Amino acid sequence: MADALAGTLSAGWACKSVYQDDTSRYAAIALTAVLTGVAAQGSDTGKGQALVDQFCAEAQGSADQIVSKLNTIFGNAVAEAVLGDLSKQLAAVGAAADVVKCSCKSEQTTIGLGSEAGNCLEEALCWGQEQLGWQSCGKCEVRPPVRAVCAAIPESCRKIHFKEWSKHAECQGIGGAGSIFSPSSKGFYKDTYDRYGVSIVETGDGTLVVTDPGQYACHSGISYCSCPKPMVPKWSQVANPGSGDNKYVFSCDCPKGTHPGKLTSDNISECLCDDTNQVASFGFAPFGMCPPPACPAGQTRLGGDKNSPCVTPCSDKSQGMAFDGSCCDPAQMSNCGECCAPDTVPNVKTGSCEPRPKPPK
Numbered sequence: 001m002a003d004a005l006a007g008t009l010s011a012g013w014a015c016k017s018v019y020q021d022d023t024s025r026y027a028a029i030a031l032t033a034v035l036t037g038v039a040a041q042g043s044d045t046g047k048g049q050a051l052v053d054q055f056c057a058e059a060q061g062s063a064d065q066i067v068s069k070l071n072t073i074f075g076n077a078v079a080e081a082v083l084g085d086l087s088k089q090l091a092a093v094g095a096a097a098d099v100v101k102c103s104c105k106s107e108q109t110t111i112g113l114g115s116e117a118g119n120c121l122e123e124a125l126c127w128g129q130e131q132l133g134w135q136s137c138g139k140c141e142v143r144p145p146v147r148a149v150c151a152a153i154p155e156s157c158r159k160i161h162f163k164e165w166s167k168h169a170e171c172q173g174i175g176g177a178g179s180i181f182s183p184s185s186k187g188f189y190k191d192t193y194d195r196y197g198v199s200i201v202e203t204g205d206g207t208l209v210v211t212d213p214g215q216y217a218c219h220s221g222i223s224y225c226s227c228p229k230p231m232v233p234k235w236s237q238v239a240n241p242g243s244g245d246n247k248y249v250f251s252c253d254c255p256k257g258t259h260p261g262k263l264t265s266d267n268i269s270e271c272l273c274d275d276t277n278q279v280a281s282f283g284f285a286p287f288g289m290c291p292p293p294a295c296p297a298g299q300t301r302l303g304g305d306k307n308s309p310c311v312t313p314c315s316d317k318s319q320g321m322a323f324d325g326s327c328c329d330p331a332q333m334s335n336c337g338e339c340c341a342p343d344t345v346p347n348v349k350t351g352s353c354e355p356r357p358k359p360p361k
Contacts, residue, residue: 015102017095024099031103034070056104063096143221148211149178150225150252152260152269153236163239175238175249178267180211180225182248187235200233207233209250227252227268228282230289254280257290 157171165171197212206228232253240247254271261270273290295310311325328339334346340353
């Protein structure tokens with residue numbers, strides 16, 4: 001108890017000037033959390049505590065030099081996991097060496113985490129992790145899965161560079177809050193450190209995309225998007241300012257012959273037929289997902305296909321209409337839907353018209 005308390009007081013004195021500024025305080029807490037984690041779990045290059053002690057003995061100079069030392073001593077695995085956020089924190093600090101001194105003293109104190117003094121430090125570290133957006137130390141209830149926003153990307157937006165989307169009304173909101181992102185152009189992704197992942201499942205009904213928040217489940221939870229057939233699953237690059245990494249957003253695009261409409265309750269786009277602007281039918285549709293456009297008043301379409309002509313119905317309701325729109329006595333219509341000429345008659349066996357038999361002499 002006495003040793004732990006002495007360590008805490010020593011760390012507190014070393015951190016006195018650092019904790020007077022929010023930026024340096026957050027940087028010190030972040031670095032302490034990193035050093036404590038490495039000491040407990042080791043790294044990809046050797047034993048954890050020995051490496052922490054080496055870093056504390058050798059880390060001096062500017063923020064860049066200190067970050068370089070972190071990379072050199074702890075290896076790429078730790079560097080990739082923490083240096084992105086920590087580099088920004090240290091770069092904003094004027095006296096980075098003081099931050100290192102404070103963090104190293106604090107890390108030594110974690111040996112006594114079972115004591116009252118250690119508990120105080122543990123609470124401070126957890127508070128710092130939460131302030132920095134890291135995983136919370138406390139227990140939490142993971143929220144239930146939620147539908148992600150997977151709106152279709154209009155064709156006009158695909159012709160515009162993704163960094164310019166925000167300047168065009170029809171492209172705004174694409175890749176925004178509620179969307180599913182991946183650093184992979186194919187979507188599937190699994191972070192080595194269990195911080196985030198994207199899974200893709202192909203089913204008979206379509207494509208299911210699910211995010212795995214990993215260790216951040218307390219903060220973000222699971223989100224998913226169900227893209228039904230015949231809609232098209234698509235990963236499109238979006239702007240990622242301040243980072244050299246690629247970033248792709250998932251969308252459930254409308255199939256050929258349709259274009260996006262309003263967002264549905266499933267957070268996917270309603271698909272409208274290009275010719276009619278009517279909602280496409282993705283269920284049972286004997287004449288296709290897009291019905292043919294309506295004929296002019298007084299006319300009717302010969303078939304369900306949109307390329308079938310619109311014709312005026314027969315004025316004599318006792319007559320039948322052939323496939324070419326002509327009208328005739330049903331007795332003069334062949335099995336193939338052709339009105340036979342007056343000097344011909346339908347042949348029920350061949351389905352064609354043949355010369356009318358001459359009366360016997």
